[in-house]
Amino acid sequence: MIVQELENVGIRARFASVTVLKSVLEDIQALLGDGELNREFYNDDLSAFTYTTPLTFCDAKSLIVAAVPSPPIKVVFNHQGRPIETLVPPTYADSKEVDDRVLATMRRCDPSARYERAYLPVKTLASRTGVILYGRNNIGYVPERGSYHRLTVFFTDIEAKETIWGEKEMLPACKTCWKCLQACPNQVILEERFLIRAERCLTYLNEKPSGDPFPDWVRKETHNALVGCTICQRVCPYNKNALMDVKDGVVFSEQETSFLLGDFNDESLGANVDHKLKKVGLDRSIFPRNLKALMASRPHHGPNQPSTSVDQGNLF
Ligand code: B12
């Protein structure tokens, strides 16, 4: 019933008993044991997951895993008399909105049940429950709908009628395609093994605090989004029918842009800037590094010439 209701609003979802948690932990630990997972990356990004029911919800019986379509967002900065249009890729801006949408649909269906957000490696769960297939780029693809989805997972006290817990599967289209591997600027996607080298991914580097400079081997022309990276999804033929309209986000004035670039130190702008950033799922921690890198990656437009409008071919 819940799965069908979610499907009716365009969300692919599956239930799984909480007994699968042990298996999720084993999947991650096996890669660590084999030495495939980089230890620093594991400590930074994966060590905070907890593979048990929460203390506040010990009698949770199952997990609901969901994939929700997520659009990219346009963010405009004004600098030296010209607008600079940038992109926030899918999944950054809408975490609360996505969770609220899934929760509202579940509550409408079963108001007496309890739901609590879970913090788990959600691609592994979504793959083994059949919500997604893995692309060679290691991103989750909803069959026929593509990769531009945010994944989320909730504990609930509803008993799972059946748990499908299959093997992780690759998108059949990837068997004869290497486009993402060829396009990745940082050689993150490999021929000889499935697991990407996440520690080299542009996203891993540009989500770090701004005080961490990009390593020298990152080419300046490869920066393509305010945070994250869209290259391996944009070149993917399986996504060709999944392109979404870019949603308008926020516009930063000349002063606010200079403030974010660190050129203009007037903390009275801080609250407004923070509010705008929050609207698109960001905060000041990635500034000025990412904006400077993005500006340096663009062809020069001349002093008063406006940049071209967001071109999906270039930016998304
Ligand atoms: C850590 C993390 C990162 C890291 C590492 C990414 C990675 N691939 O692990 C960094 C910072 C690099 C990153 C980057 C991005 N991320 Co990220 N990230 C996460 C996070 C927090 C955990 C992912 C994780 O568990 N990694 C650990 C590895 C070991 O797990 P895994 O990739 O699933 O690996 C499995 C497979 O390799 C499989 N496997 C092993 N061998 C084989 C062999 C075969 C044949 C097969 C099929 C499978 C298989 O086993 C592994 C374990 O089960 C999740 C959120 C969450 N709570 O889960 C978001 C998440 C995965 N990220 C997401 C996104 C969108 C991105 C970016 C596109 C950035 C962006 N937003 O623009 C890039 C994409 C980079 C890429 N090519 O994967 C989305 C993905 C949505 C989707 N449709 O899949 C998530 C789910 C966030 C969300 N809530 O929606 N991310």
Ligand code: SF4
């Ligand atoms: S670009 Fe090709 S290999 Fe990469 S995920 Fe898409 S279909 Fe698979």
Ligand code: SF4
């Ligand atoms: S997100 Fe960018 S850097 Fe990371 S694997 Fe994809 S193309 Fe490579």
